[in-house]
Amino acid sequence: MRPRVYITQPIAPSAIERLQQVAEVDWNPDPLHIATKQELIDAVRTHDVLFCLLHDRIDREVIAANPALRLIASTTITPADIDITAATERGIPVTTVPAPLLDDATADLAWSLLLCVARRVAEADRLIRANVIPGSQSCYFEGGGVSRKTLGVLGMGGVGRAAARRASGFSMRVIYHDPRRLSDEDERALGVTWVAFEELFRHADFVSLHVALTPATHHLVGRHEFALMKKTAYFINTARGPIVDQEALIEALQSRSIAGAGLDVYEHEPAIDPRIWALANVVLTPHIGSADRELRETMANVAVDNIFAVLAGQPAPNCWNRQIYTNR
Numbered sequence: 001m002r003p004r005v006y007i008t009q010p011i012a013p014s015a016i017e018r019l020q021q022v023a024e025v026d027w028n029p030d031p032l033h034i035a036t037k038q039e040l041i042d043a044v045r046t047h048d049v050l051f052c053l054l055h056d057r058i059d060r061e062v063i064a065a066n067p068a069l070r071l072i073a074s075t076t077i078t079p080a081d082i083d084i085t086a087a088t089e090r091g092i093p094v095t096t097v098p099a100p101l102l103d104d105a106t107a108d109l110a111w112s113l114l115l116c117v118a119r120r121v122a123e124a125d126r127l128i129r130a131n132v133i134p135g136s137q138s139c140y141f142e143g144g145g146v147s148r149k150t151l152g153v154l155g156m157g158g159v160g161r162a163a164a165r166r167a168s169g170f171s172m173r174v175i176y177h178d179p180r181r182l183s184d185e186d187e188r189a190l191g192v193t194w195v196a197f198e199e200l201f202r203h204a205d206f207v208s209l210h211v212a213l214t215p216a217t218h219h220l221v222g223r224h225e226f227a228l229m230k231k232t233a234y235f236i237n238t239a240r241g242p243i244v245d246q247e248a249l250i251e252a253l254q255s256r257s258i259a260g261a262g263l264d265v266y267e268h269e270p271a272i273d274p275r276i277w278a279l280a281n282v283v284l285t286p287h288i289g290s291a292d293r294e295l296r297e298t299m300a301n302v303a304v305d306n307i308f309a310v311l312a313g314q315p316a317p318n319c320w321n322r323q324i325y326t327n328r
Helices: 013-020 037-045 084-089 099-118 121-129 158-170 184-190 197-203 223-228 246-254 293-311 323-327
Strands: 004-007 024-027 049-052 071-074 150-154 173-177 192-194 206-209 234-237 260-263 282-284
Touching: 013 024, 013 293, 037 049, 049 293, 071 293, 084 323, 099 121, 099 158, 099 206, 099 234, 099 260, 099 282, 099 293, 150 158, 150 197, 158 173, 158 184, 173 197, 184 192, 197 223, 223 246, 246 260
Parallel strands: 004 024, 004 049, 049 071, 150 173, 150 206, 173 192, 206 234, 234 260, 260 282
Antiparallel strands: none
């Protein structure tokens, strides 16, 4: 009997076609519907492999729904919403995708948000759709400039480096903070200068967040950091929502103690605080850093590679809880 795979939302057709060569494949066809817990439980009960996406919450009860579950294949780089302990106890591999795949796409989105919030593109779009045109040289939509300003990159991993490289096209000064300082050679190649944590917030015209979410970085940015920023400065977050104290961010935006923000991630997503929606000085996207068509196809096929390996009785190449193989 062929193994059965369940996919929680539509993925690239090429990935589904590959899976169909070796398995019976079912999936939720609605890209706007996030599977409920009960729907996940029902799917796991009758399938050998669960193919899930970043927004899916796979807890202990979902994992326990099928004693014969062979694999949880995800397309996230860090499976924060999968109960790794429960999966590991059962000897179930949880697979991810390599982080460097997402560097350029996430940096592209960070820059999209930066430009849109500074030049008030989203506000202007809403106004013109309401047939309100203030005139091409009206002061109504004056915003912040980007060229020759200072970009502060918090976290100089793959995405941070990609974001920094893009700044050269705008003749920007780039400062960064990371506990692991780059080598002198890498700093020169990227054209960046290391500064202390608080100095980054004091001097940057744009603070772009690119650190990983860990217990140590939870609420890394809060009231103190926003109070350090210039009133003309903008905050960009394409990393993870809980790295930022959302209450502090809302306060800073409401009081205009900072000029604005570009946000792709939120502390309690998919729930978004209605107070954020009401802010005109914020540009919002629904966690779409990897939403590049070609990249998403690559990510889906990496997950399929992991599934193929497990179905063939081999270790998954991108296994997050690799200790399951040692324990065996």
